[in-house]
Every structure is written in structure tokens, then in C-alpha cells.
Amino acid sequence: MIKQLIAFAMILYIPLAIKLSSYLLYKPMPVIKTHVRRADIVDSSGVLLATTIPTQSVYIVPHEVLERDKIVDDLSAILNVDRQKIDARFNTKSKKFVWILRHIAPWQANAIEQLNYSGLYVAKDVRRFYPLGSLFVHIIGRVDDENNGISGIEVAFDSFLKNSNQPLKLSLSVPVQSVVKEVLDEAKAEFGAKAVYGMVVCAKTGRILASYSQSENFDVNPHEQAQDAVNLNTHDVSERGSVFKLINAAMLLENGIVDLETRTVCPVEYKVGWHYVHDPDKRAVECVYTFEKGFSKSSNVMLSILTFRAGIDKTVDFLRLVGMFDDMKIDSLSVERGLFPTKWTMPQCQTSSYGHGIATTNAQYIRAVLRVLTGYDRQLHILHDYMPSQEKRIISESTVRKMRYLIRIAFLNAWYGKQGEIAGYDIGGKTGTANKIINGKYVEKHNLCNYVFAFPAHDPKIIGVLCVDEPHATAKTHGYVMSSFIVAPLAVKLVKKIGPILGVVAKV
Amino acid sequence: MKYVSKASKAFFGIFKERNSKRNSKKNIEQLEVSNKEKNVISLKSSFFFKQHKTDFKQPANFRLPRKVDRVILGIAYTLIAIGLVVVVSSSYAATRVYSLANFHFAIKHLIFCAVGLFCIRFFSTKLHWLDKFGKILWFASVVGLVAVLIFGGSVKGASRWISLFGVSFQPSEFAKIAVILEGAKYVEKNWKMFAITYIIPISLIILQPDLGNTVLISSLAIAQLITKRFDMKYILVGLIGVILLITAAYFLFDHVHLRINTFLNPTVDIFGAGYQSYKSFLAMRNGGLFGRGFGKGVMKDFLPDAHTDFVFCVIVEEFGVLGGLFVIGLFFALGYRVLKMLAFDEYIQMVQYSFVICILSQAWLNIASTLSLIPTKGLTLPLVSYGGSGMIMQGISFGILIAASRVSSRFEKTPVAKYLAHGKKNINFKLNSMMKQKH
Incomplete structure (x- = not known):
């Protein structure tokens, strides 16, 4: 009996040993919501644009902390952060989990792990990294702290990126984008512009090769420094100016109202509604323009007269045909909707012929140009391997051919065309300068200067639009704030650089 | 007072015992003759809890109890x-x-x-x-x-x-x-x-x-x-x-x-x-x-x-x-x-x-x-x-x-245990009834 009792007393010690040993196994790790899996984003040739890298982050479980002062001292020494900032993070009794600092260096993580304080932990974390910095930030967008997409491609293809093992291959091209950035940034500095942006699109497929938007040169990778970068190509809705003549001319040709040789008597001023319309060259006498000549001289009066002849229905129908009124999406990347009259009247149709009274985004405009210059209802694509759809011819072959001829003539007749003609590339283009509306009124010298170009003009392979917002006049522009002096030379410079990169074979 | 004097005697007597043990040769017969003295030795002679070598002759199957565990x-x-x-x-x-x-x-x-x-x-x-x-x-x-x-x-x-x-x-x-x-x-x-x-x-x-x-x-x-x-x-x-x-x-x-x-x-x-x-x-x-x-x-x-x-x-x-x-x-x-x-x-x-x-x-x-x-x-x-x-x-x-x-039952069947059982008068506690029946 004695033996049994002592044995029983000894047996009672076994639970103690088990309980004590179980302390070794206890290691609370809070659930971190960060999506560890997020696929890379690459450009058309496989250059890495965005990737996920493993990092480490330090956090505390406040109610487990025993030596607060020691932890704060050691952390401020290791992390090189102000002592008071770290101490403030501890003042949250109600929370079970508080980040101290995210994405710390490996040597810092090792040092903190070796401290072995109760309640202080280092967690495996992940972070989105953009190797090319701010080059693509406007179109690719960014992610939040939990690795969820919050803007651009990151949010448009969020579910794909979270679930896919393959990288997301975009149609963008790093060299083309770099050239566009270089050219536009130079212009921005030269003319003191408010913003610059532009797009370059493959005319044969609708793939976007470059989409650059004005930006400061900030580093996107530390999340704290990254500002909100708006993609002006898809989100800046504004009047485009005379570049809309391209669409209107196509309407007039398609409907058989004019031909290239049709002559129109153009007065000095022409009354549209309550306003008088002038031509940009500000001539003092009435003259007769052929359609070809009027287009290349960008005559507002001629287009207003001819649109009056075409009528409301044909104008509006054609605008609908080239997708001006659509809710546009570029492979699930959202694009802002344009502004246009709900009920069209004749003066509105006439002003819209030279780009007043109708506002669109750059993306929507370039899609319309793409349709006009190819004749198909082609869509823009941002994915390299997009789902091809059945394309329908919407504009006749002859109209398309005439439009290609018109932009080539418009380029060659202009001063920049005569100076900047590049043998073999056959650039065609159209300028457009829109007065900006400030407080409900059109204001001179606050202009949005556009230039749409396509090359080779006889069979466009590349179409692009460059925009410079509110540039200032310089001696080089002879005091004018006009597209032909500011943006058109940029386009020539751009084509000279991207032509060889894209392998557009020059005609000899 | 009786107990106090007894305790102090026992405590200080150990030094005497140890010295005497080193100098004098004793054998099992001597132990049996002077029961009282030997009992004291077996129970108390371990101030430093060290087993001292005994000089007396050991008969077959004879083991001293371990002085302490x-x-x-x-x-x-x-x-x-x-x-x-x-x-x-x-x-x-x-x-x-x-x-x-x-x-x-x-x-x-x-x-x-x-x-x-x-x-x-x-x-x-x-x-x-x-x-x-x-x-x-x-x-x-x-x-x-x-x-x-x-x-x-x-x-x-x-x-x-x-x-x-x-x-x-x-x-x-x-x-x-x-x-x-x-x-x-x-x-x-x-x-x-x-x-x-x-x-x-x-x-x-x-x-x-x-x-x-x-x-x-x-x-x-x-x-x-x-x-x-x-x-x-x-x-x-x-x-x-x-x-x-x-x-x-x-x-x-x-x-x-x-x-x-x-x-x-x-x-x-x-x-x-x-x-x-x-x-x-x-x-x-x-x-x-x-x-x-x-x-x-x-x-x-x-x-x-x-x-x-x-x-x-x-x-x-x-x-x-x-x-x-x-x-x-x-x-x-x-x-x-x-x-x-x-x-x-x-x-x-x-x-x-x-x-x-x-x-x-x-x-x-x-x-x-x-x-x-x-x-x-x-x-x-x-x-x-x-x-x-x-x-x-x-x-x-x-x-x-x-x-x-020191009086562990491990030594129950050894001669010392028997000896302790015989020297009953000199120890104050009662002995195992089983042991009594044996003798």
C-alpha cells in the first residue's frame, strides 16, 4: 500500500513534465493577410515590370510583451528609427497584433530574432517590387500593404495575378516606352508644361506598345513615397481640338458628301449658333479650298460648312460607329467615359467637327483613329496574348485609303513635315490645339496640344498620339502655343527613334 | 533535559567513534559482545556521509548496511x-x-x-x-x-x-x-x-x-x-x-x-x-x-x-x-x-x-x-x-x-539486520512483526 501511494505521488509528476515541455511547442503566429502569391508582370519581350519579393517584417503581440523598455531601445538601435515612434506603437492595449516596421533588411531581422524577447516576432512577409521604378507606374498601378491591387493593371487583373503561376504578359514594350518618356519629359521641361502624356499603338492588332503619362521622377518602391499616379491616357477627359477633323473628314468621305477634290467657298468667318468660327491662319479674305487643302490647312470654317451639309444623323452615327459613345475597356482595364451632348443639335455637330463640345480620353480617341485608318472595328489591347474577336469592316476601303492620303498630305504640307521628313517612313499626322475651358470660358494660351501620327501612312503599322498640356510659348515656337510648333516636332523625333526599334521596314 | 544531553552526546560522540574505529581492530564477535556500543556505531558513524573501510573480518554473506543513502x-x-x-x-x-x-x-x-x-x-x-x-x-x-x-x-x-x-x-x-x-x-x-x-x-x-x-x-x-x-x-x-x-x-x-x-x-x-x-x-x-x-x-x-x-x-x-x-x-x-x-x-x-x-x-x-x-x-x-x-x-x-x-529492508536478510533485531533493547523503535516471528 505504501509503495502504491508513493508511486501514485510520483505519477502525478508526469503531467507537470508534460505541461512544462508543451511550452516549447507553443509559438503563436498571427495570421498575416498578405497574399503571398502574386504573379509577375512582364512586357512583350519578357522584361520584368513587377514582381513579388520575400521580405521580413517585425511585429509585437502587446499583451505578451514583458520588457517594453529594453525592446524599444534595442529596436530603435537596430532599425535606426526614432525611439519615441517605436514606443508609440506599444500604446495599443486592445490590439492583439501591431506592426512595428515592415520590410526590414535581412540582417535586421536576424538581429531581432536573436534578441529573443517575449512578444516580439519577425514574420515572413512579401512586397511588390517594380524594377523599372516609375516608368510604368501609371499603367501598372500599385498594390496596398496586403498585396491587393489598388490601381491600374494591378487591380484590373487582380484575381488573375493572385491565382496564376504564369506571369502576366503585357503588350507594352520597355524600349518604346523609354523613348516616349524621354521625348515627352524633354518637352515638358522645355515648354514648362503642366503635364505630358501619350500612347503608341500597333495598328495591325490594337496592342498598346507604350502608354506614358506625366510624372515626377519618384521611386515607387518605398510605398510611403509613392504618390498617386493618375494615368492621364485613360482618365483625362478633355476636348482634343482639331485632331477630331480626322474623324469628321472620314464621315464626310464615307457618306459621299465630299471627295478629295470637292471645292468649298470659305468665308473669313462663319456663324455657328451664337458664335463666329475663324480659321487658324486668320486670313483676311474669302477663299476656295479643295477638301484636301482645307484639311491640311485645318480649316474650321470648311468643316463646319460641310458638316452642315451632312446633317445631324450622319455625324452622330459615325461618331457612334468609331466608338465615341462606348463605355470603353482595354482588356478589363477601365477607361473614363467621354463627355458629349445628350441631345445633338446642328451647332453641336458643327463644333464637334473641329473638336469643340466633345471631350474624350486619349485612349478612346486613339481607338477611333485606329478604326478610321484601318476600316475595322478594332479594339485596343493591353495583354500580349489577348482573346482575338471577329473584326468587322465598318468603313469602306476607299475612304480608309483617302484618309491615309489626307494625313500624309497634312504632314508634308506643314513646315515640320518639310523639315522633318524621314526618308522611307512615310509619316502622316494631324495637329490639334484645343483651348482649355477655365471657369466656363475658352481661354487663349491655355491650350492642350495634341498630335496624332501614323506611319507608314500608306499602310499604318504604328499609330500614336502625343499630348502636351498647357505648354508655354518660347522663341522656338515664335510666341505661339500651338501643336504644330510644340508637339509635331516631338512626333518626328519619336518616330525617328522608335521606327528602328519596332522594325518598321522603310520604303525605298 | 534528558533528551538534550542525549542528543549532544550522540552528536559529539561521533568524532570519538571515528577515531577509535580507525585505531582499533574489531571483528564480528566483538560486535556481538558489546551490543549497545556497536549499535551506536552502525547508526551514527557517518558524519561526512562517507563509507569508511572496516578492518574487521567479514564472514561469508555478511554486509554492513550502507551508512546513508x-x-x-x-x-x-x-x-x-x-x-x-x-x-x-x-x-x-x-x-x-x-x-x-x-x-x-x-x-x-x-x-x-x-x-x-x-x-x-x-x-x-x-x-x-x-x-x-x-x-x-x-x-x-x-x-x-x-x-x-x-x-x-x-x-x-x-x-x-x-x-x-x-x-x-x-x-x-x-x-x-x-x-x-x-x-x-x-x-x-x-x-x-x-x-x-x-x-x-x-x-x-x-x-x-x-x-x-x-x-x-x-x-x-x-x-x-x-x-x-x-x-x-x-x-x-x-x-x-x-x-x-x-x-x-x-x-x-x-x-x-x-x-x-x-x-x-x-x-x-x-x-x-x-x-x-x-x-x-x-x-x-x-x-x-x-x-x-x-x-x-x-x-x-x-x-x-x-x-x-x-x-x-x-x-x-x-x-x-x-x-x-x-x-x-x-x-x-x-x-x-x-x-x-x-x-x-x-x-x-x-x-x-x-x-x-x-x-x-x-x-x-x-x-x-x-x-x-x-x-x-x-x-x-x-x-x-x-x-x-x-x-x-x-x-x-x-x-x-x-x-x-540506513535500516532499509534491502538489508533485511543480512546478519546485521538480525543483529539489530536481537539488540532490540537498545533501540527505541519497534521492529517489524515479521522479523519477530522469524526469531
Whole structure:
């Protein structure tokens, strides 16, 4: 009996040993919501644009902390952060989990792990990294702290990126984008512009090769420094100016109202509604323009007269045909909707012929140009391997051919065309300068200067639009704030650089 | 006075015995001739707990009993050494709280350790007057307990200490030894005396109040009763019944559910009742397998009495789970060793097992409360925690256990055991009835 009792007393010690040993196994790790899996984003040739890298982050479980002062001292020494900032993070009794600092260096993580304080932990974390910095930030967008997409491609293809093992291959091209950035940034500095942006699109497929938007040169990778970068190509809705003549001319040709040789008597001023319309060259006498000549001289009066002849229905129908009124999406990347009259009247149709009274985004405009210059209802694509759809011819072959001829003539007749003609590339283009509306009124010298170009003009392979917002006049522009002096030379410079990169074979 | 003179004679006579043993040659015949003298040799000649070579001729199958059991002694030494280290480390915080010199508690504990060692040495030879010692101690402790109720100073809501000539005593610690020694005497023979032996000290301790020692002394009484009066079957049935009742209550009543959960999982109510135990849990978990190192623990900063009640927590934090398991293993080994070395005399057997139950249950209650398995009690870890009365009491307990190991039943069939049985007149305790029948 004695033996049994002592044995029983000894047996009672076994639970103690088990309980004590179980302390070794206890290691609370809070659930971190960060999506560890997020696929890379690459450009058309496989250059890495965005990737996920493993990092480490330090956090505390406040109610487990025993030596607060020691932890704060050691952390401020290791992390090189102000002592008071770290101490403030501890003042949250109600929370079970508080980040101290995210994405710390490996040597810092090792040092903190070796401290072995109760309640202080280092967690495996992940972070989105953009190797090319701010080059693509406007179109690719960014992610939040939990690795969820919050803007651009990151949010448009969020579910794909979270679930896919393959990288997301975009149609963008790093060299083309770099050239566009270089050219536009130079212009921005030269003319003191408010913003610059532009797009370059493959005319044969609708793939976007470059989409650059004005930006400061900030580093996107530390999340704290990254500002909100708006993609002006898809989100800046504004009047485009005379570049809309391209669409209107196509309407007039398609409907058989004019031909290239049709002559129109153009007065000095022409009354549209309550306003008088002038031509940009500000001539003092009435003259007769052929359609070809009027287009290349960008005559507002001629287009207003001819649109009056075409009528409301044909104008509006054609605008609908080239997708001006659509809710546009570029492979699930959202694009802002344009502004246009709900009920069209004749003066509105006439002003819209030279780009007043109708506002669109750059993306929507370039899609319309793409349709006009190819004749198909082609869509823009941002994915390299997009789902091809059945394309329908919407504009006749002859109209398309005439439009290609018109932009080539418009380029060659202009001063920049005569100076900047590049043998073999056959650039065609159209300028457009829109007065900006400030407080409900059109204001001179606050202009949005556009230039749409396509090359080779006889069979466009590349179409692009460059925009410079509110540039200032310089001696080089002879005091004018006009597209032909500011943006058109940029386009020539751009084509000279991207032509060889894209392998557009020059005609000899 | 008679007992005092006898004790001092016995204590100081050892030196004489050792010297005489070295010089003179003795054999088994001489031993048998002078029974009284030889009995003293066999029981008392081990001041340094070292086995001395005997010069006399040994007949076939003759073995001397081991003078003391080195395993029990080693356990006692190890526990005292651990206690010294941990108290030095953990009492530093307490000195700051009471604004004392840095090593105030450490130096005092060093003195207590010396006293404890002396007690072990002293009582390891005093097997023959245990019954009389028990009687004196019982009366003394009852007087002390009454005095505590009248004169005792109050510490943390309970008056447990009495100051005598500048030295504080805790009579309830000595009452434990007294009831073991007295209770073992009466458990089989005299119901009334057994009841009186236990009920008076227990009721006095309840008045203090000291819940830990009440539970401990009551459990000792129950254990002694179980050994002699009841069958193991009933105990097993009772245990199973209690477990079933607790299980049923756990699932039926919400407050029981919550309370048991709090004990099992200290993280449930971390800002309320479980705050201290949760912090001690964190500190222990932070120690890991090998601990944070001597003096690097933080538990002492949270609990000012870390060097007394929560000393096990400091051990685990500074020396790791391995250190904690080592201490648990020491108590486990103590139980195992005493089980192996039970005496062949009934009274000694009862004393031996009561002491081992007392030590084991006190250690268990302390460790279990530290590990949040039971609510916190005011019990110390034997020989490890800081405290003078506790150290003396545990020294006496270990001393008696060591003394009892010398008449282990392992040597039952050896000639020395037979010889001891014959020399009945010279030893004060009763011998095993089985042995009597044989001769």
C-alpha cells in the first residue's frame, strides 16, 4: 500500500513534465493577410515590370510583451528609427497584433530574432517590387500593404495575378516606352508644361506598345513615397481640338458628301449658333479650298460648312460607329467615359467637327483613329496574348485609303513635315490645339496640344498620339502655343527613334 | 533535559567513534559482545556521509548496511545548490522593492542553507528518539500556532510568523513534522489520539489562514489513514468518481467550464485573474529549451516574491525547460529512491513515507501552481525557495529520510539486520512483526 501511494505521488509528476515541455511547442503566429502569391508582370519581350519579393517584417503581440523598455531601445538601435515612434506603437492595449516596421533588411531581422524577447516576432512577409521604378507606374498601378491591387493593371487583373503561376504578359514594350518618356519629359521641361502624356499603338492588332503619362521622377518602391499616379491616357477627359477633323473628314468621305477634290467657298468667318468660327491662319479674305487643302490647312470654317451639309444623323452615327459613345475597356482595364451632348443639335455637330463640345480620353480617341485608318472595328489591347474577336469592316476601303492620303498630305504640307521628313517612313499626322475651358470660358494660351501620327501612312503599322498640356510659348515656337510648333516636332523625333526599334521596314 | 544531553552526546560522540574505529581492530564477535556500543556505531558513524573501510573480518554473506543513502543525500545537496543559485538571481528584485541591500536575501539564504545542512546531518543519526522528539515538537508547534494567532505579525492578510529573539518562525512548518511523527504512532492503534494529533494543528492553521498548509496536512492525515485503514480499491473508485463528476460539471456548468479553461489555458483571462500566471507562463515560455542564462530572467521584475513561491518559474526562465525537467526529475527520483529503500520497521516505514509524501506533494503543489494547473498557494519549493523555517523543516525531513535509509529492508536478510533485531533493547523503535516471528 505504501509503495502504491508513493508511486501514485510520483505519477502525478508526469503531467507537470508534460505541461512544462508543451511550452516549447507553443509559438503563436498571427495570421498575416498578405497574399503571398502574386504573379509577375512582364512586357512583350519578357522584361520584368513587377514582381513579388520575400521580405521580413517585425511585429509585437502587446499583451505578451514583458520588457517594453529594453525592446524599444534595442529596436530603435537596430532599425535606426526614432525611439519615441517605436514606443508609440506599444500604446495599443486592445490590439492583439501591431506592426512595428515592415520590410526590414535581412540582417535586421536576424538581429531581432536573436534578441529573443517575449512578444516580439519577425514574420515572413512579401512586397511588390517594380524594377523599372516609375516608368510604368501609371499603367501598372500599385498594390496596398496586403498585396491587393489598388490601381491600374494591378487591380484590373487582380484575381488573375493572385491565382496564376504564369506571369502576366503585357503588350507594352520597355524600349518604346523609354523613348516616349524621354521625348515627352524633354518637352515638358522645355515648354514648362503642366503635364505630358501619350500612347503608341500597333495598328495591325490594337496592342498598346507604350502608354506614358506625366510624372515626377519618384521611386515607387518605398510605398510611403509613392504618390498617386493618375494615368492621364485613360482618365483625362478633355476636348482634343482639331485632331477630331480626322474623324469628321472620314464621315464626310464615307457618306459621299465630299471627295478629295470637292471645292468649298470659305468665308473669313462663319456663324455657328451664337458664335463666329475663324480659321487658324486668320486670313483676311474669302477663299476656295479643295477638301484636301482645307484639311491640311485645318480649316474650321470648311468643316463646319460641310458638316452642315451632312446633317445631324450622319455625324452622330459615325461618331457612334468609331466608338465615341462606348463605355470603353482595354482588356478589363477601365477607361473614363467621354463627355458629349445628350441631345445633338446642328451647332453641336458643327463644333464637334473641329473638336469643340466633345471631350474624350486619349485612349478612346486613339481607338477611333485606329478604326478610321484601318476600316475595322478594332479594339485596343493591353495583354500580349489577348482573346482575338471577329473584326468587322465598318468603313469602306476607299475612304480608309483617302484618309491615309489626307494625313500624309497634312504632314508634308506643314513646315515640320518639310523639315522633318524621314526618308522611307512615310509619316502622316494631324495637329490639334484645343483651348482649355477655365471657369466656363475658352481661354487663349491655355491650350492642350495634341498630335496624332501614323506611319507608314500608306499602310499604318504604328499609330500614336502625343499630348502636351498647357505648354508655354518660347522663341522656338515664335510666341505661339500651338501643336504644330510644340508637339509635331516631338512626333518626328519619336518616330525617328522608335521606327528602328519596332522594325518598321522603310520604303525605298 | 534528558533528551538534550542525549542528543549532544550522540552528536559529539561521533568524532570519538571515528577515531577509535580507525585505531582499533574489531571483528564480528566483538560486535556481538558489546551490543549497545556497536549499535551506536552502525547508526551514527557517518558524519561526512562517507563509507569508511572496516578492518574487521567479514564472514561469508555478511554486509554492513550502507551508512546513508547517497542518492537521497545527493538530491538534497543538488536542490540546495539550485536554490542558492536561483535565490541569488531572483531576490535582487525583491531587495529593491523593500529597499534593502542588494544581497540581503542571498546572504540570509546562505545562512539558512547552512542551518538546513546541519539539520540534515543532525537528524540523519536520530532514528532512535524520533517518537519522543515528535511529542515535544507537537506540543511546541501547538504552542507556537496559538502564539501566532495572538502575537503574530500579519503579512499579506495572513498571520503566519512569530518573532522570537529577533528570529522569525513559521510554526505551521514545524507542525508538519510533528503531526507526521505523532500520527504515524497512533494511526493503527489509537483512533482518538490520531484525531487529536491532526485536528488541533489543522484548526489552528485554518484560523491564520494558511490554505496551502491546511491542504497539505489534511492530505497527510488522509494518506496515513489510507495506508493502514482502507483498501486501494475504494480509493480508485473514489478517484474515478471525482474525475467523472468534474468532467460532467465541465460540460454542464458554464462557470466551471470557464474556471477549468483558465487553468488549462492561461491565455483566456490574461488581464483579469490570470494576469500573474499568464506573465509567468510568458516568462517560462521565453526561456525556451536552454533558458536565457543566469540572472537574465524578467519574471522577478513582475513578482516581488519570485524567490519564494515562484522560484520554479525563475528556474525555467533562466535554465530553460531542461532545468525545470531536471528539478521535477529530482523529486521524482526522491520518490523512487525512498520506494526502494523502505525500512523494515513499521513505524519507521510510516514516518518515511509520510515525509516523502509531504515533500512530494508540497513540491507538486508549488510547481503545479506555477504551471497554472491549480490556483496559487502560499507553498514553497522544498529546499529551493528562500525561507528559514521551511529550510529547517525540509532539512529535518531529509535528515530523517536519510536516517531511515540506513535500516532499509534491502538489508533485511543480512546478519546485521538480525543483529539489530536481537539488540532490540537498545533501540527505541519497534521492529517489524515479521522479523519477530522469524526469531
